[in-house]
Amino acid sequence: MGNSFWAPVKLSLEVASFSTIIVLIIGVFFGQIMAKRKFKGKVLVDTIFLLPLVLPPTVVGFLLIMIFGRNSPVGQFIEWLFHQPIMFTWWAAAIASTVVAFPLMYQTARTGFEAIEEDIENAARVDGANTVSLFLFITIPLAYKSIITGAILSFARALGEFGATLMFAGNIPGKTQTLPTAIYAALDSGNMEMAWLWVGSIIAISFIMLVFVHFMRPR
Template identity: 75%
Template sequence: MDNNFWTPIDLSIEVALVSILWVLIFGVFFGKVMADMKFKGKVFIETLFLLPLVLPPTVVGFLLIILFGRNSPIGSWIEWIFKQPLMFTWWAAVIASAVVAFPLMYQSARTGFEAVDQDIEDAARVDGANEFKVFVFISIPLAFRAIISGAILSFARALGEFGATLMFAGNIPGKTQTIPTAIYMAIDTGNMELAWLWVISIIIISFLMLVSVHFIRS
């Protein structure tokens, strides 16, 4: 198979891996914070975190354009720093994938931390451990299965992201063309053989990811 087949697959995996690094960091952090804290308005913040899970991908893409486009303060600042706009770049694809994958990571991490026995964490504090040590050596190991499951599901979600990526990062071959956008273009141009190969490849990858989650949780 030539590069026309492998390039979108390689790019999709690279984008998904980098986005998951960010999703893992922020998902675990906010999952722990929201699992421990009780305050007025918590439900609204949690709803905001989970919103990308139910919003149409085109709406997510539209909001990313509003936030990071050339006419926005953030987009103008990024263009001034890096001498190029963020839209239609590799990093735009990473951001789009991270945004839609974050809710799965957050939800899984929060559920895992909520299941941790509070008495074990309190015992570590009594023994002299500070909050950071409790978090790293007690909370994370006890919630590890949930965190890993969330990371795998988030990776699969990032790998299959289409709408937000197409709007925010575009469909530039070798630069921002991931498997879903490549499938769309292959069908649009009538190249059904290539479209089928990409469809089969992403089904296999997604299937393996879901099987991994099953074994981790069992």
Template identity: 75%
Template sequence: MAENFWAPVKLSIEIAFTSGIIVLILGLILGKVMAKAKFKGRVFIETLFLLPLVLPPTVVGFLLIVLFGRQSPIGQMIEWLFQQPVMFTWWAAVIASTIVAFPLMYQSAKTGFAAIDEDIEGAARVDGASEFRLFLLVSIPLSLKSIISGGILSFARALGEFGATLMFAGNIPGKTQTIPTAIYIALDSGNMHLAWLWVLSMIGISFIMLVCVQLSKS
């Protein structure tokens, strides 16, 4: 029982942590670029970034299959490079979690960067700071609360991803079976005791994550 319980928990945390790192890096870079950018087509690009936030997870899963499936050019290239398809692997679960969690990190980071007084950044440039040093030593510290909030929410969203993961990564015990997919299988097989344990663990983790978000804003 203990092994059956802990395997999806451990896998979910590993997947959410890995996707969280990817989302953090992408969210910081793209959030900084888009915070004060003014160019034609900006609204279209930003809409693409935020689209996974409102799309049903099954739609995201379908699009991932189309983009990375064995019949797609990208999927065939990945299979040629790594000698295995990306679908139904640990990395497929990471990709699915990253896609659905990215909008939360991006929106939080962009909001934080957009709120920075341009005079502060301008003064740093006058003092000779490069754009990279400006980003690390000025922009990130001044937006830290928004970044922390977005990071926590992204981790929680990745941890709870179900639909896109099930479609793209499957439900392979010890490989791609996360807590949400494990709950689905336990409920389907009538194992209510195990399902309740996972449900309560998800509620507990999510509660802690939301508390951390509130504390980060105070």
């Protein structure tokens, strides 16, 4: 097998891990806000956060190209700052995976926060807990199962991202070729042995992730 097999596996795990860390932070932050606060336009914001969950991956990829492409202000600024465009790089794969994985983390975290009884948090406030200590020592521990579940599901989703990654990051071996795009390339070239090995590896990783999710469910 050699490096030709392990390179997409390693890259996929790196991209999925990075994406999971980002969506964990952002998803928990916005999940808490959306679960506990009421404001005008909340339904619209919630819909926008969940939109990547239902949009076709090609649409997500197209929007990422429009936002970060070389002809966009954001893309031009990034190219000026780093002296290279972001498209067809490791970072493009990471951004695509982060965008598609975020709704799972956000929705799961929000559900966990909504399940916390307000009386518990109010009692902590009465005892002198400030916003930060309340969040870190009361809210997070009470919602930790939902947060961990969201992180695992987000990792699995980021690992399996294909359409947006192919459009935005490309399929460059050793650089942006993740497991899904490697499977596509192997199948297209008739290399069924490698395709089956990569399929088996991504199924095994995803299976393990889902087993963890099962054990995190309330009993």
